[in-house]
Amino acid sequence: MKVVIFPPNSLILADLIERKGHEPLVIQREIRKKVNSPEIDSPPLNITEKEPIEGLKYAAIEVPSGVRGRMAIFGPLIDEADAAIIMEDAPFGFGCVGCARTNELCMFNIRKKNIPVLEVKYPTSREETMELVNKINEFLDSLEDKNG
């Protein structure tokens, strides 16, 4: 099953999903499509004027172009997802995921999509991390059961 993750660049989430035989929908996959395109050559994210237009599918015209541009990348991942794992309060404020409003919109879109969602908190201690890993594994196993 295709599992979308939030933060979309999380190593822990992507790795755990792959270990259980599912496909993690990560932002790097979308970025790869952009950076391999020969016409675009501007760092850091290679956003072109097309992205804010594509983002209109997810956010209104009044919404800042930065949010729409980001949604043009996150949105297709959410559309494709069969399940989702959200890690709240993650210390991601770097690079393309460093936009609080986009993050809120992404989480809203995931929640309203009517797919199995696991919501966990970003762990800060050994116990919390172990519980998080066990919860994620349990959730992924339950997806297998549902999928047959």
Place this chain on the structure above:
Amino acid sequence: MSPQKNSEITKNDSKITRMIILGPSANISQTELVRKLHMMELPLTIKSTCYGAAISGEEEVVKKAIISIRELDPCNIFTKDRGFPPGDPRRCRAKRGGAREGFHQLEKEFELLDYVSKALENPQKVQLKKPKKISIKEFKEIVENCQ
């Protein structure tokens, strides 16, 4: 666009890059990891990094390499996709100066990798659903029974 350029684009599109990250308690070092990757003799671009290695190549080949390398230490070797190819001047630290953006996220999550490996080594059953609250009537019955 020339046909030669077109074929180059298709070639690049099917190529993927993966980061192989060694957990703090991994049994192998970065040097060993890179040597093992070279020993596989697969058509890959291999780059040694501070966290482990970055490999780039055709999707099937990369996946094959990932499966074999994970077997060395399943609970301590983690992998993650990477959008930019290794040494890409737009993202490479050597050209831009300072850490690349993805590194901060990696650095933060690296702190937890040791605990993640411990959890993978000792899996436990957990309940995903929170237990339901009991009704007042039921609670009263329990209290009465205890008296």
